[in-house]
Amino acid sequence: MNPVIRAQLKEFAKANSITADAQERQFEIYSIFSILAGLLGESIDAYDVHLSGDEFGVDGIAVIIQGEAVKNKHEAEEKLSAINNPSIEFIFFQSKTSTSYDYGDISKFFDAVSAFFDGELKGESPAIDDLMGAMEAIYERGVGKRNPKLSCYYITTGNYEKPARIEKLRNSFKSDLDEKNIFDNGNISVEFVGARELQQWYRAATSAVEVEIDFPRNVVMPTNSHVDEAYVGYIDARNLLKLCSLKDQNGSVIGVNKAVFFDNIRDYDAKSKINAGIKSGVRSGGGAEFVFRNNGITVVSKNIDRTGDKFRLEDFQIVNGCQTSNVIFDLVYGDDSGCQNGDISLAESIQVPFRLIGSKNDDFVSSIIVGTNRQNPVRDDQFWALRPFMKSFEEYCRGLDKEEAIYFERRDNQYRNQDVERTRVMQPSVLMKAVAACLLFQPQRAARDYRGILSEYENSIFLDDHDVRIYHAVAYLYYRLEFLWRNQRISNEYKTFRYYILSGIGLRISGNNNILSMKKAKIASIAESIIALCNDEDALKSAVEHIVSVVEARLSEMNVVTQERIRDTIRSESFSGMFRDRLMASEIA
Incomplete structure (x- = not known):
């Protein structure tokens, strides 16, 4: 194996708690991560996309609706019902540790992709069946203004030299896919990935974004205790594109870098009347009027190094201006140009209002994000993650000894470029689901209705006077279970019952009593008991076995046997009530 890939793989396996896995499996997850996070800028867990069985011809499948991966029909239906005209993408992965691009293996991969959409992959594995259910829900409900995008990645540790036989196979495969008429026109991508690309994308996914821009027309903004330095003015589009362009290993622009946006571009429609009108105006009259008609861009950077009019930014985010950035990208590179050659003269003629803020204060950065995005939909969990309690919770969790530390990600990608074990990073939505199951005893609602639970219990959970230790105990329990699954110390089949396991442990330790209404000393004692159980692997595994x-x-x-019926059944109120009664009866016995 390529020595650089080997070193990156070792680092990745350690950070993601999969060191016990075979190298081939580690590489499969590593390559999925590198593409999702490094190339595509998606905040999706590669471990969840990876297929852990011996599925025919494919190692990973991501069904993505509006930036979130869905794993089954229920999740797809819930997501589709909440969003009009969502962006939808299917991504397939096949990874080989060898350096060769084998014609037979590539043919199997292409056959697997076709079989997935034709329904012929049914029965290959429970995970495949669930993903096909999500696919069926997407096409049954309609896909809005545009069909889904399809991307296929065949990955090795070699270098792809475009052999004629394989290129012919690829072109034939793309033609077959096109003839299905179920994908967005022009948005079918079939890529062969090698060592150079993997190395670059992995670094992009794990390193702070850094770029240098020219910003001569700037004015220093007023001082603020939360801000290191800040400037307002305008820049030309050429420099804006430095901030938001994704480049390959040769430095050629290949697309928009979604990783630098707080809210990845999802709803952008290049052909909408508004966007088409903006482009038409610029193309017919030049870019001189753009600066007067646009609200501009806001960039927040952890570090700003200024030398004259040159500004080097490190670890930055474009917190407002996604649409503007995308419009300008299309203007300069062309809607369908493939990003080969940009119109640099046009880029230099367009001026864009620009605000640059240097701050390391996460709370202040969050307030800027909310303030500059009030006209855009912002997820509920992003707002409640800003509660005062959440800051105390975050500080407590990350300040613990290394073994029990949890990194609560109050802001998207907060820990992306930091040297922490990735499995210990917890998003607000995940914490909400775990709390709903373990403390509120609502396993039937945790996965599908955590937003409803948040609304129902908003005056009962995450309150300023609550003890952070009980919430940390729940987060740590979630992490320990995930660690056991990733290291194959408990059966992956039990994942279906994840929230029942969390609920069962909460019920057993609390004696079926309302935990959050107890006296503080008792709550602290329950937190200690959960932590103690987590740190005794044999006891934790035994508890899981009993609950399952x-x-x-x-x-x-x-007589519930199939995965689909199991999932439907355990989401019912009656089954949850029965589970609670039976579990407590077994404790008494």
């Missing part, structure tokens, strides 16, 4: 046995026994009595 209660769930499976009732499912067997009900």
Whole structure:
């Protein structure tokens, strides 16, 4: 294996708690991560996209709706019902540690992709069946203004030299896909990835973004205790594109770098009347009037190094201006140009209002994000993650000893470029689901209705006077279970019952009592008991086995066998109530 890939793989395996896995499996997850996070700028867990079985011809499948991966029909339906005209993408991965691009293996990969959409991959594995259910839900409900995008990545540790036989195979495969008429016109991508690309994309996914721009027309903004330095003015589009362009290993622009945007571009429609009108105006009259008609860009950077009119930015985000950036990108590179050659003279003629803020204060940065995006939809969990309690929770969790530390990500990608174990990073939505199951005893609602739970219990959870230790205990329990799954110390089949396991442990330790209404000393004692269970692997595995046995026994009595029926059944209120009664009865016995 390429020595650089080997070194990156070792680092990745350690950070993601998969060191016990075979190298081939590590490489599969590593390559998926490098493409999703480094190339595409997606905040999606590669471990969840990876297929852990021996599925025919494919190692990973991502079904992405509006930037979130869905794993089954229920999740797809829930997401589709909440969004009009969502962006949808199917991504397929096949990874080989060898350096060769084998014609037979590539043919199998292409056959697997076709079979997925034709329904012929049904029964290959429960995970495949679930993903096909998500695909079916997408096409059953309609896909809005545009069909889904399709991307396929065949990955090795070699270098792809475009052999004629394989190029012919690729072109034939793309033609077959095109003839299905179920994908967005011009948005079918079939890529062969090698060592150079993987190295670059992995570095992009794990390193702070850094770029130098010219910003001569700037004015220093007023001082503020939360701001190191700040400037306002305008820049030409050539420099804006330095901030938001994604480049290949040769320095050629290949697309928009979604990783630098707080809110990745999802709803952008190049052919909408507004965007088409902006482009038409610029193309017919030049870019001189753009600066007067546009609200501009806001960039927040952790570090700013200024030398004259040159500004080197490190670890920055474009917190407002996604649409503007995309419009300008299309103007300069052309809507369908493939990004080969940009119109630099046009880029220099367009001026864009620009605000640059240097701050390391996460709370202040969050307030800027909310303030500059009030006209845009912002997720509920992004708002409640800004509660005062959440800051205390974050500080407590990351300040613990290394073994029990949890990194609560109050702001998207907050820990992306920091040297922390990735499995210990917890998003607000994940914490909400875990709390709903473990403290509120609502396993049937945790996965599908955590927003409803948040609304119902907003005056009962995450309150300023609550003890952070009980919430940390729940987060740590979630992490420990994930660690055991990733290292194959408990069966992956139990993942279906994840929230029942969390709920069962909460019920057993609390004695089926309302935890958050207890006296503070008792809550602290329960938190300590959960932590103690987490740190005793044999005891934790035994607890998991017992809880799962209660769930499976009732499912067997009900003659519920298929994964789809199991998922439907365990999401019902009646099954959850039965589970609670039976579990507590088994504790008494």
